Every structure is written in structure tokens, then in C-alpha cells.
Amino acid sequence: xxxxxxxxxxxxxxxxxxxxxxxxxxxxxxxxxxxxxxxxxxxxxxxxxxxxxxxxxxxxxxxxxxxxxxxxxxxxxxxxxxxxxxxxxxxxxxxxxxxxxxxxxxxxxxxxxxxxxxxxxxxxxxxxxxxxxxxxxxxxxxxxxxxxxxxxxxxxxxxxxxxxxxxxxxxxxxxxxxxxxxxxxxxxxxxxxxxxxxxxxxxxxxxxxxxxxxxxxxxxxxxxxxxxxxxxxxxxxxxxxxxxxxxxxxxxxxxxxxxxxxxxxxxxxxxxxxxxxxxxxxxxxxxxxxxxxxxxxxxxxxxxxxxxxxxxxxxxxxxxxxxxxxxxxxxxxxxxxxxxxxxxxxxxxxxxxxxxxxxxxxxxxxxxxxxxxxxxxxxxxxxxxxxxxxxxxxxxxxxxxxxxxxxxxxxxxxxxxxxxxxxxxxxxxxxxxxxxxxxxxxxxxxxxxxxxxxxxxxxxxxxxxxxxxxxxxxxxxxxxxxxxxxxxxxxxxxxxxxxxxxxxxxxxxxxxxxxxxxxxxxxxxxxxxxxxxxxxxxxxxxxxxxxxxxxxxxxxxxxxxxxxxxxxxxxxxxxxxxxxxxxxxxxxxxxxxxxxxxxxxx
Amino acid sequence: xxxxxxxxxxxxxxxxxxxxxxxxxxxxxxxxxxxxxxxxxxxxxxxxxxxxxxxxxxxxxxxxxxxxxxxxxxxxxxxxxxxxxxxxxxxxxxxxxxxxxxxxxxxxxxxxxxxxxxxxxxxxxxxxxxxxxxxxxxxxxxxxxxxxxxxxxxxxxxxxxxxxxxxxxxxxxxxxxxxxxxxxxxxxxxxxxxxxxxxxxxxxxxxxxxxxxxxxxxxxxxxxxxxxxxxxxxxxxxxxxxxxxxxxxxxxxxxxxxxxxxxxxxxxxxxxxxxxxxxxxxxxxxxxxxxxxxxxxxxxxxxxxxxxxxxx
Numbered sequence: 062x063x064x065x066x067x068x069x070x071x072x073x074x075x076x077x078x079x080x081x082x083x084x085x086x087x088x089x090x091x092x093x094x095x096x097x098x099x100x101x102x103x104x105x106x107x108x109x110x111x112x113x114x115x116x117x118x119x120x121x122x123x124x125x126x127x128x129x130x131x132x133x134x135x136x137x138x139x140x141x142x143x144x145x146x147x148x149x150x151x152x153x154x155x156x157x158x159x160x161x162x163x164x165x166x167x168x169x170x171x172x173x174x175x176x177x178x179x180x181x182x183x184x185x186x187x188x189x190x191x192x193x194x195x196x197x198x199x200x201x202x203x204x205x206x207x208x209x210x211x212x213x214x215x216x217x218x219x220x221x222x223x224x225x226x227x228x229x230x231x232x233x234x235x236x237x238x239x240x241x242x243x244x245x246x247x248x249x250x251x252x253x254x255x256x257x258x259x260x261x262x263x264x265x266x267x268x269x270x271x272x273x274x275x276x277x278x279x280x281x282x283x284x285x286x287x288x289x290x291x292x293x294x295x296x297x298x299x300x301x302x303x304x305x306x307x308x309x310x311x312x313x314x315x316x317x318x319x320x321x322x323x324x325x326x327x328x329x330x331x332x333x334x335x336x337x338x339x340x341x342x343x344x345x346x347x348x349x350x351x352x353x354x355x356x357x358x359x360x361x362x363x364x365x366x367x368x369x370x371x372x373x374x375x376x377x378x379x380x381x382x383x384x385x386x387x388x389x390x391x392x393x394x395x396x397x398x399x400x401x402x403x404x405x406x407x408x409x410x411x412x413x414x415x416x417x418x419x420x421x422x423x424x425x426x427x428x429x430x431x432x433x434x435x436x437x438x439x440x441x442x443x444x445x446x447x448x449x450x451x452x453x454x455x456x457x458x459x460x461x462x463x464x465x466x467x468x469x470x471x472x473x474x475x476x477x478x479x480x481x482x483x484x485x486x487x488x489x490x491x492x493x494x495x496x497x498x499x500x501x502x503x504x505x506x507x508x509x510x511x512x513x514x515x516x517x518x519x520x521x522x523x524x525x526x527x528x529x530x531x532x533x534x535x536x537x538x539x540x541x542x543x544x545x546x547x548x549x550x551x552x553x554x555x556x557x558x559x560x561x562x563x564x565x566x567x568x569x570x571x572x573x574x575x576x577x578x579x580x581x582x583x584x585x586x587x588x589x590x591x592x593x594x595x596x597x598x599x600x601x602x603x604x605x606x607x608x609x610x611x612x613x614x615x616x617x618x619x620x621x622x623x624x625x626x627x628x629x630x631x632x633x634x635x636x637x638x639x640x641x642x643x644x645x646x647x648x649x650x651x652x653x654x655x656x657x658x659x660x661x662x663x
Numbered sequence: 664x665x666x667x668x669x670x671x672x673x674x675x676x677x678x679x680x681x682x683x684x685x686x687x688x689x690x691x692x693x694x695x696x697x698x699x700x701x702x703x704x705x706x707x708x709x710x711x712x713x714x715x716x717x718x719x720x721x722x723x724x725x726x727x728x729x730x731x732x733x734x735x736x737x738x739x740x741x742x743x744x745x746x747x748x749x750x751x752x753x754x755x756x757x758x759x760x761x762x763x764x765x766x767x768x769x770x771x772x773x774x775x776x777x778x779x780x781x782x783x784x785x786x787x788x789x790x791x792x793x794x795x796x797x798x799x800x801x802x803x804x805x806x807x808x809x810x811x812x813x814x815x816x817x818x819x820x821x822x823x824x825x826x827x828x829x830x831x832x833x834x835x836x837x838x839x840x841x842x843x844x845x846x847x848x849x850x851x852x853x854x855x856x857x858x859x860x861x862x863x864x865x866x867x868x869x870x871x872x873x874x875x876x877x878x879x880x881x882x883x884x885x886x887x888x889x890x891x892x893x894x895x896x897x898x899x900x901x902x903x904x905x906x907x908x909x910x911x912x913x914x915x916x917x918x919x920x921x922x923x924x925x926x927x928x929x930x931x932x933x934x935x936x937x938x939x940x941x942x943x944x945x946x947x948x949x950x951x952x953x954x955x956x957x958x959x960x961x962x963x964x965x966x967x968x969x970x971x972x973x974x975x
Contacts, residue, residue, distance in 0.1 A: 107749050198713050284750045301933055302925040351921050354831045357823040532699045
């Protein structure tokens with residue numbers, strides 16, 4: 062009898078597995094749609110342009126909302142071109158007044174917030190309203206820093222909002238001197254002082270127009286009701302797990318670029334030149350935080366594109382840093398992509414020990430084995446940072462490597478420590494390094510840094526902390542050393558050098574507390590200059606001045622290795638990944654045939 | 664019994680207050696200032712101040728009618744947990760997560776309980792036989808292998824390699840499609856420890872005189888096992904089973920995360936990752952309430968199944 066019972070239980074278990082397994086392959090079924098499938102490693106914070114600072118929200122929202130300008134998809138260095146604007150702005154001789162003509166055929170998405178549910182025409186006032194919302198302190202916008210002390214009258218408007226008790230009390234009809242709509246299609250913006258980088262700000266998804274009707278109707282829930290003018294609109298947002306956008310049937314259409322940079326034609330990036338975008342009917346993002354399911358979905362053809370996870374690097378990339386045979390069999394394609402970023406071990410220049418002891422700072426820099434670090438923590442993908450400005454920026458200084466700021470030389474470090482001890486009038490005390498993270502990877506990185514510094518005779522304690530504690534300690538200047546990084550938000554070296562401009566000491570990563578009046582003076586001179594060879598040279602001078610003072614031991618610039626399926630067309634790496642879904646095209650035939658290929662390798 | 668229940672319900676008041684105090688101290692005082700994190704990297708001090716004002720962080724901690732603790736207490740009592748950091752009401756998130764969570768947790772829980780108790784009875788009956796040895800060996804092996812390994816291997820082989828199940832949740836999937844593999848993995852991982860525990864409980868019962876008497880009377884094996892032994896082994900079973908129910912509310916953290924099931928476990932782990940105290944606080948509070956409630960239910964069940972236990 063017992064045997065029978067055991068057998069019944071086993072048979073039941075098998076039946077359960079078989080019945081559940083008898084399903085249509087959902088992934089493959091949905092592949093028949095002309096929809097891009099991709100993933101995000103983290104949930105998005107919300108889809109309200111006025112309060113959207115995380116990159117993933119901007120990646121999604123960039124397909125729903127449209128700013129006045131955008132970066133050319135194919136040309137490098139990045140070139141700003143009109144999007145909602147009819148043409149490039151007319152800038153007054155003093156560089157303070159921007160007159161922007163707006164396209165006439167731009168419609169908001171259909172939504173119940175509009176009369177009869179029909180999206181109305183976008184007008185200049187919608188931008189003024191959006192900028193005021195950004196300034197409204199009750200809106201708690203994380204994006205205010207973009208406009209802080211930049212536009213005539215906008216700071217006064219922000220001051221006024223402080224007197225209001227709630228967000229609803231704010232009177233948006235209140236005049237702001239620097240924001241005028243001459244007519245429905247002409248926007249005039251007056252700046253307080255010259256600011257050539259302003260045009261980059263106007264490409265940011267945070268500076269898109271907002272329909273007041275939508276904000277009035279949805280209130281705080283506007284984060285989940287994005288009413289834009291873009292090629293896609295929100296269909297589904299399962300917070301924290303899934304986002305789906307569908308084509309906006311009323312989108313005016315936009316031609317695919319007809320010119321790019323050298324090699325783009327051969328690479329197939331101009332195959333769709335002049336054709337009307339968007340090409341796909343929708344785009345989905347699954348929020349997947351674990352690498353295994355994400356990798357398996359990609360390998361299964363259910364995700365179209367993804368970066369290569371550290372643990373699967375060997376499966377995808379061979380010793381020559383090219384695709385493995387397995388990936389070639391699957392017709393995968395590899396894109397290498399230099400990010401405009403730099404990562405560093407920062408020094409608090411107001412710290413008594415470090416701030417007054419340049420040999421000690423240099424010793425720490427020489428003690429850091431960057432090549433080994435890059436090999437261990439990025440499979441050798443990242444590029445050693447010789448300077449602050451990354452190689453892909455126009456202002457990059459190819460000669461900076463000769464300066465040897467980032468070489469690994471433990472003997473030199475030991476000699477410098479002796480000098481440092483003389484300056485310190487005695488043995489150096491314990492050094493403390495703040496690491497923003499308590500996870501395994503952060504601890505591994507911390508151990509590595511500790512070992513490098515221990516090897517040259519420095520005593521170090523690693524302080525692993527959560528993000529708010531880390532920020533708090535940075536802001537209170539209580540961290541002696543800290544590990545951090547910076548990623549450019551605009552294609553201008555100013556974004557990097559700003560970290561070392563002393564009036565910008567404030568919350569966040571700008572916490573070197575570095576002060577050099579010559580650097581400040583040069584920064585103020587360069588900041589108001591238009592892009593030119595002269596300005597680039599001044600950027601390079603400033604970079605060397607900062608590096609000579611050694612407020613940080615630079616570590617690396619990040620390089621992403623992106624794998625994509627061959628059916629995923631028109632994918633060219635782009636730093637500013639906002640609103641790029643419109644360029645994508647899918648070869649559904651190739652996608653359908655992938656299953657056969659996959660069977661070979663499974 | 665009514666008096667006992669009322670007395671126990673009154674006891675829950677200081678327990679709940681204690682939980683509220685503890686969560687408040689942990690999140691408000693030990694956890695650091697969340698306004699900095701909400702403000703983001705580029706915020707200036709005035710924005711940080713405004714955030715502190717918006718979230719009531721500029722109010723006194725304890726000693727005022729409008730203090731942070733009193734407001735924390737009020738929100739818990741009214742189940743109005745405010746809005747999460749993405750501005751969605753916390754209670755909406757919890758409501759939405761309950762169904763997917765329970766679709767995994769309940770079958771897993773029932774499966775583990777049913778299979779482990781049934782098998783425990785059987786292997787206890789054939790103790791010392793090859794079946795018993797093999798079962799104990801499998802249990803120990805199952806307990807020794809990390810939970811995560813079952814998930815990784817299950818997902819790789821059953822979902823990717825052999826395509827029996829979907830790899831990850833997508834909204835178009837039916838519940839039985841996305842839930843089956845996580846449930847099976849959950850059952851397999853849960854069986855080892857539970858089966859061993861119940862086997863020990865059953866073995867203790869098997870040694871008793873009444874079992875021998877029952878067999879001597881000529882009762883069938885099925886009757887002895889399921890009517891007499893099982894009934895007498897109910898106290899430890901109830902303790903384990905009923906007290907496990909509140910944890911179902913928390914969902915299956917790892918399973919939901921690896922299979923993308925948008926349940927409460929996923930919500931909780933994500934809230935921890937993004938330091939969304941509003942969600943963590945609400946989930947902790949609700950879990951505590953459920954735990955206290957099910958403790959009471961456990962005690963009542965003792966009285967129902969065992970006449971030796973009197974609640975008065």
C-alpha cells in the first residue's frame with residue numbers, strides 16, 4: 062500500500078509539471094508583434110518631467126515627451142538639432158535672449174484631460190508652464206539645479222512659491238520676466254548671464270512642455286499619466302515590474318536622419334534614411350534586477366538588446382575581446398560603447414591630513430593598481446583614466462597620459478609617503494575611505510583599495526555605508542576619502558570640470574572641497590565661451606591644473622559592451638538615451654528564425 | 664474562551680505599540696535622513712528643507728501632539744501609510760501585490776504542508792527501511808543545498824533549456840503559467856526541513872502505547888496513521904503551520920525577484936533596495952499585526968484540537 066501511495070505522489074508531481082509545461086511559448090508568441098522588448102535594471106521613479114532625475118525614467122519618458130531640441134542620432138561629436146522647435150534658436154548678440162520658433166503641427170496625446178478626449182495643439186505657453194513647474198518648490202523638483210539662477214525672474218517665481226502653502230495654491234499665470242510667449246508658436250527665453258550650454262538643457266526630457274490640463278486633472282498622480290507629444294504613449298505601467306508604450310497614432314511623423322558620420326552607411330545605420338519614424342508599434346521594458354533571468358531572456362530571444370553581465374562575459378566574449386563562436390552562431394552583434402564618465406577615489410581637501418599633504422595624495426594615487434582593478438571588476442572592459450575628461454569628448458587631451466597621473470608605481474608611492482611623513486611631522490594616522498554600498502561588490506572593491514594602500518605601508522579603514530549616510534557624510538565634509546563617479550549629462554567637458562569649481566560645493570559628488578582660485582577664474586572665463594578650439598584648450602589647461610593638485614586618484618572611464626540580436630536594426634550607441642525608440646526597426650523574419658538557431662546551441 | 668480572546672486582544676495593544684516604536688526608531692533615527700536621498704545629488708539646501716517639510720521630517724521626534732512619532736502612530740492606526748517615493752499610495756501597492764504573492768505563497772505553503780505531513784507519516788511508519796533512509800538522505804541534501812541554487816538551476820533547466828515554463832513574468836501570462844515553476848521550486852526547497860520535523864513528531868507519536876493498542880485492535884494502517892497518530896501530532900503541526908501563515912503576506916522574496924512576479928516580496932525587497940521607508944514601514948506593521956493575530960488563532964486551535972488545553 063505504501064508503495065502505491067508513494068507512486069501516486071510521484072505521478073501527481075509529474076502530472077503537475079507536464080500540465081503546467083503544456084503552454085504556448087509566450088515569449089515567442091509576443092515576438093510576432095512589431096514591438097521592441099528590452100529591460101531596465103531598476104524601477105523608474107515616475108514619468109513627470111518636472112521631477113525626473115533618474116536615468117531610467119528619462120529613458121522611458123523620452124519616448125513620450127519631446128523637448129525643444131535633440132541630439133542628432135548618428136553624428137559625432139553630438140550635434141543639437143530641432144525637435145519641437147522649428148529651427149535652431151535665434152540668439153541675441155549678447156547671448157542672453159533665445160527666440161525659439163515652435164512647430165505648428167505638434168499635438169498632445171489624446172486623453173480625457175482634454176475636451177472630448179482629443180489632444181490639443183502644443184503652444185509656447187506649455188513650455189513656460191513646464192519651466193515654472195520645475196521652479197515651483199512645492200513640486201520638490203530634483204531638476205531645479207538646471208535652472209537655478211539662470212533665467213530672468215524664474216528664481217523670484219521660486220521664491221514666491223515658498224510663500225504658498227501647497228502646490229495647488231501656486232499661481233502659474235504670474236509673470237516671469239525671462240519667459241515670454243510672443244504668440245502661440247514663439248517662445249522667448251532671457252538668461253541672466255551668458256550660458257552657451259543652455260541649448261543642451263533644452264534637449265533634456267525634463268524641459269519638455271506640459272499640458273496644464275493634465276496636471277490639473279491628475280494632481281500628484283501625474284507621475285503615472287504622462288501626456289506628451291512624442292511618438293509613443295503609455296499603455297501599461299506595472300510599477301516596479303513592467304512598462305509598455307504603444308505608438309501614438311496622431312504623431313506627426315519624423316524623418317530618419319539622412320546623414321551620419323563616416324562608416325554609418327556601411328554599418329547599415331542609413332538604410333532607413335528619410336523614412337518616416339517610428340518604425341515599431343511599441344516598446345516594452347521589463348524591470349529585471351537579477352542578471353540570470355535577464356541573460357536567459359536575452360538568449361531566448363525575448364529581449365532584443367542588453368549589456369553583457371560580468372558573469373556571462375566569458376560566454377559572450379573571447380580572449381580577443383570579440384564575440385565567441387556561440388554568439389556568432391546566434392547572429393549576435395556586439396557594440397562597444399564608451400561612456401562619458403570618470404570614477405575616482407576622491408580626497409577631501411579640507412581634511413587636515415590629506416588637504417595639506419600633496420605627496421600623500423600622490424602616493425595614494427601611485428599605489429592604486431588600476432589595471433588590476435579594471436581586470437577584476439570589469440573583465441578588462443573599462444579604460445584607465447589618465448585625466449578627468451574622457452577620451453570620447455571633443456576636449457579630451459591625448460597628451461595627458463604623458464603626465465603619468467595614473468601610473469601604478471608602488472616604489473614611488475613609498476618614497477612619497479616618506480615625504481608625507483616629514484610634512485606631517487610624524488607617522489601618518491589611519492586613513493578612512495567611505496564606500497557607498499554595503500553589498501558584496503562594494504566590499505570586494507573596498508578590500509582591493511585597502512590592499513593597494515596597505516602594500517605601500519598605509520593604514521586604511523574602509524567604511525561601508527548606505528547611500529543616504531554616504532551623502533550625509535560627504536555633505537558634512539566628514540569623509541576623508543570617498544569612492545565615487547561622475548557621468549556627463551551634456552556633451553561638454555564643463556560637466557566634469559564643474560566638480561572642481563569651488564562655488565559649486567554642495568550636496569552630492571562635488572565633495573572634493575577643492576579650492577584653487579586660478580581654476581575658479583579659468584572656469585568662469587570658459588563657462589561663458591561658445592565652443593571653439595580656444596575653449597577646448599582652456600578646458601585642457603584647467604584639467605592639468607586640477608590634476609597637478611591631485612584632489613582625486615582617478616580610476617577609470619566606463620566602457621559598455623552591448624549585445625544585440627541581428628533583427629534589432631538602427632541601434633547605434635548613444636550617450637543620451639532619451640527618445641531613441643523611434644529610430645529602432647525590427648526584422649520580424651530574422652526574429653522568427655532565431656528559434657531554429659537557438660535549438661542548435663541549447 | 665471569549666474572555667481569553669478579549670484578554671489576548673488587549674495584550675496586542677502594547678505589542679503593536681512596541682512594533683510601532685521600534686520601526687519608528689529604526690527608520691527615523693537609525694536609518695539616516697531620507698530627505699537627502701529623495702532630493703538627489705544636485706539638490707540645494709532649500710529643496711532638502713522643503714522635502715523635510717513635505718514629509719514632516721522637520722517636526723519634533725516625540726514630545727508634541729504633532730510629532731513624527733504621533734503621526735507615524737496615527738497613520739498606522741488608520742492604515743493610511745501615505746505615498747511611496749514614486750508618489751503612489753503605499754496601500755495601493757500593497758493591494759496590487761497581494762494576489763500575485765498569494766498565487767505563489769499559498770500553493771507553495773499548502774503543497775509543502777500536505778506533502779511533508781503525508782510523507783512524514785509514511786516514512787515514520789516504515790522507519791529504518793530503505794524508503795526512510797532515502798527520504799531522510801534527500802531531506803538532508805535538500806536542506807544543505809542553498810535556496811538560491813534551486814532557483815538558478817530550476818530557472819535555467821526547466822524554463823530556459825527545456826522551455827517547460829516561462830523564464831520571467833510578463834503581464835500576458837496566466838497565473839498557472841508564471842506561478843507553477845516558482846511554486847514547485849518552493850515546495851522542493853521547503854520539503855526537506857518540514858518533512859524531517861514532522862517525521863520526528865510522528866516518530867514520537869508512533870512510540871506511544873495507543874498506537875500499539877490501535878493496531879492490536881485490528882485497525883487498518885490508514886486509520887491508525889491518519890485518524891489517531893495525525894490527530895495526536897496536531898499541536899506541533901498547528902504551531903508550525905498557523906504561525907507560518909502571516910509570513911505568506913510577505914511573499915517569497917527571492918522567488919518573486921528571480922521570476923519577476925510583482926508580489927509583496929518583490930515590493931519589499933525593492934523597497935529595501937531603494938530605501939523606501941514608507942513601504943517598509945507599512946509592510947513591517949501589517950506583518951506584525953498578522954503575526955499577533957495568528958498567534959492568537961494558534962492558541963485557540965490548541966483548545967479546539969486538544970481537550971487537555973483549556974483557554975480559561
